[in-house]
Amino acid sequence: MTGTNETRRKVFLGLLGGVAGLAVGGGAAARVLVDHEAKVFWLDGGGATYTFGVNELGQLQSLYWGAALAAGDKLLPPVTVEGNSSNEVPIAISPYEFAGFGGGLTTEPALKVRFPDGVRDLDLRYVSHESRDGRLVLQLKDVKRAVHVSLAYAMDEASGILTRSATVENRTGNWIQVDQMAAACLNLPYSDDYQLSFLSGRWGGEFMLQTRPVTPGAFVLESRKGVTSHQANPWIALSRGGTGEESGPVWFGALGWSGSWRINVEMDAMGGVHATAGYNPFDFNHRLKHGESLASPVFHAGFSNEGFGGASRIFHRYQRERILPHAPAPRLRPVLYNSWEATFFDVTEAGQIALAEKAARIGVERFVVDDGWFGARNSDKAGLGDWVVNRKKFPNGLGPLIKRVNVLGMQFGLWVEPEMVNPDSDLYRAHPDWVINFPGRQRSEARNQLVLNLARKDVYEYLLKKLDELVAGNNIEYLKWDHNRTWSEPGWPEVGPDQQQRLYVDYVDNLYKLLAELRRRHPKLEIESCASGGGRVDLGIMKLTEQVWTSDNTDPYDRLVIQDGYSHAYAPAAMMAWVTDSPNFVNKRVTSLEYRFLSAMQGGLGIGANLNHWVEEDFARARRMVEEYKRIRATVQLGSLYRLVSPRNGAQRSATLSVSQDRRQAVLFAFLHSSMMRAAQPVIQLRGLAPDTVYALRPIAGNAAPRTPSKASGAYWMGNGLKVALEGDFQAAAFVLEALEA
Numbered sequence: 001m002t003g004t005n006e007t008r009r010k011v012f013l014g015l016l017g018g019v020a021g022l023a024v025g026g027g028a029a030a031r032v033l034v035d036h037e038a039k040v041f042w043l044d045g046g047g048a049t050y051t052f053g054v055n056e057l058g059q060l061q062s063l064y065w066g067a068a069l070a071a072g073d074k075l076l077p078p079v080t081v082e083g084n085s086s087n088e089v090p091i092a093i094s095p096y097e098f099a100g101f102g103g104g105l106t107t108e109p110a111l112k113v114r115f116p117d118g119v120r121d122l123d124l125r126y127v128s129h130e131s132r133d134g135r136l137v138l139q140l141k142d143v144k145r146a147v148h149v150s151l152a153y154a155m156d157e158a159s160g161i162l163t164r165s166a167t168v169e170n171r172t173g174n175w176i177q178v179d180q181m182a183a184a185c186l187n188l189p190y191s192d193d194y195q196l197s198f199l200s201g202r203w204g205g206e207f208m209l210q211t212r213p214v215t216p217g218a219f220v221l222e223s224r225k226g227v228t229s230h231q232a233n234p235w236i237a238l239s240r241g242g243t244g245e246e247s248g249p250v251w252f253g254a255l256g257w258s259g260s261w262r263i264n265v266e267m268d269a270m271g272g273v274h275a276t277a278g279y280n281p282f283d284f285n286h287r288l289k290h291g292e293s294l295a296s297p298v299f300h301a302g303f304s305n306e307g308f309g310g311a312s313r314i315f316h317r318y319q320r321e322r323i324l325p326h327a328p329a330p331r332l333r334p335v336l337y338n339s340w341e342a343t344f345f346d347v348t349e350a351g352q353i354a355l356a357e358k359a360a361r362i363g364v365e366r367f368v369v370d371d372g373w374f375g376a377r378n379s380d381k382a383g384l385g386d387w388v389v390n391r392k393k394f395p396n397g398l399g400p401l402i403k404r405v406n407v408l409g410m411q412f413g414l415w416v417e418p419e420m421v422n423p424d425s426d427l428y429r430a431h432p433d434w435v436i437n438f439p440g441r442q443r444s445e446a447r448n449q450l451v452l453n454l455a456r457k458d459v460y461e462y463l464l465k466k467l468d469e470l471v472a473g474n475n476i477e478y479l480k481w482d483h484n485r486t487w488s489e490p491g492w493p494e495v496g497p498d499q500q501q502r503l504y505v506d507y508v509d510n511l512y513k514l515l516a517e518l519r520r521r522h523p524k525l526e527i528e529s530c531a532s533g534g535g536r537v538d539l540g541i542m543k544l545t546e547q548v549w550t551s552d553n554t555d556p557y558d559r560l561v562i563q564d565g566y567s568h569a570y571a572p573a574a575m576m577a578w579v580t581d582s583p584n585f586v587n588k589r590v591t592s593l594e595y596r597f598l599s600a601m602q603g604g605l606g607i608g609a610n611l612n613h614w615v616e617e618d619f620a621r622a623r624r625m626v627e628e629y630k631r632i633r634a635t636v637q638l639g640s641l642y643r644l645v646s647p648r649n650g651a652q653r654s655a656t657l658s659v660s661q662d663r664r665q666a667v668l669f670a671f672l673h674s675s676m677m678r679a680a681q682p683v684i685q686l687r688g689l690a691p692d693t694v695y696a697l698r699p700i701a702g703n704a705a706p707r708t709p710s711k712a713s714g715a716y717w718m719g720n721g722l723k724v725a726l727e728g729d730f731q732a733a734a735f736v737l738e739a740l741e742a
Contacts (some may be wrong), residue, residue, distance in 0.1 A: 024173035029134020046160025058125035060097035060118030062187040095187035112180035146171035169293040182278030183299035190271035194242030206534035207565030226487030235569035253301030259508040277572035316571040340370035342610040347372035359417035360408035363626035368413035385427035413478030416561035438491035455506035483531040556599035575603035659688040672726035683721035689714030695737040702733020
């Protein structure tokens, strides 16, 4: 193994722990059993079982994935699936664990390679396995040539989340070209009522939950943009026709990769369902010399018999305990103020200090200066890439501002966009060759900027030096790391034509390496992943960033729908949401400050409003809401989320409940979006409480209906429910339920 791929595995995955990045944080691995006689492999954890085995031809086939089987259960060994017509090769549609493109395969392959003599056939057979410390690694090899594949499996004991990845190694004595590579193939048996759920969207409308039947043929989700993307997210869920929010089977998974990706879901000719997830093969190849290898991303997959709510709670727990930085105990998100909407590019020391003093009045814990503090950055047309403090705006550097922010009791943070450059910048004038480009072709700009080629060693070293100097030379504890455009003209002229498409992997490898090294050098530093909103939210970037920016759309009603979709795949522990001005800049909707706060308080709370326009009443209300948030944020960020009433599809109302892990506190957020014809408001039935525990009800905002008891058992609140007194449009209420001592 050589090159950047080795660096990724040694530095990035080694930093995070585990084999192939599979064991992160402090959680324990699940039980691994091997039936040597039947050649069947069995992983158990978190109420789930995953099994596969070696068939009579030496190929790996899936056997079972679902609710936990009993310890004494025996599974029949796998056998090749026969087709139902004479024109099919017998092995064409077997449920392979990791199939090469060869041997007559007609379903989507996990790996496709090309040899120098033009051969493209790859038939992978089992060679050996190793089981140790709850991890399982299998070795496969092509039947004729020295192409070796290592498959890594681990299952989290607490959640039952299965992590899978693959590594292909070239020992042929010549080059091979990898044209397609997945982390895994997942298989489900025939059923006529599977539903596929996924997340789609656009700028300002990310994480829209979509559901469609699984029918014969293939359905492709992908990003070709060089980044995770707004248009689709690398998460899927497969359910049955009767599955709902809190009941029924759900198989789900997400790819941990922050570049171009593809997930293919298909139903074969015999009704079997297969899903592959990995690098996007569009414009992709990765040529490996003899001795080189390529590692796939990691795919994280799970099962729940408790509907979509159960699936997301399992996945949230896994992310908190195994994925996020500082797992298994990720840090609570501080209350943040960002000055962008107050000043835009008109950033000055005096103006920022004035805002910081106002932010401190309402209990803000982290003050962030956004774009406009560096270089010749007076608009988005110039200065990007020149990471030096603008001395006209800050004559004495950032020191006086940071000192004042710290004296006010707040941490200091900055916005950066390291991967981009304006053509009107000192950096671009010095190094026009540093951007992704094709020689002699146009360099398409978006937002007046181009993409730096982070796959290059010199670009990586420049960014590390500049960012390290910036953080080391100032008391900076947070970076909002933005990425405001997708790729175009994805060329890398400095390497040979047969190596240029390595860009898709090497760029992301160096991004991970850069983030990891900055974190190593500055252990206090926290980072937010932002990409024009939610364009880079995935389990790869979330391993290296404490929080993610969900959307540039901060309208509180739109955000409820966005946050609902986000929560199906990702944990509230990392989700940032801001309170901004009304009318909102996206849609001119007018909402109350209280409504905006209650929408944003369901994740990490941020404030982005122009405090210079606030009156004393606004400061008083905000101060009270921030105080309330600090009392509940551990439950909101680290608790179990119950989506009680969905805001999707123009619903008149919505509600969520967050329950602390010890079930001693619960927080209800209830919203009435549209009051139609004086319709009665239904009772909200709570979930997840301890039935025999008595909970006292306390309002944060709004009121319960008359004659609601001030205290009652968990059984009462779940069975009888809670009716909230809401009237009008865009109204909201929130309540805390605190367990009383017995």
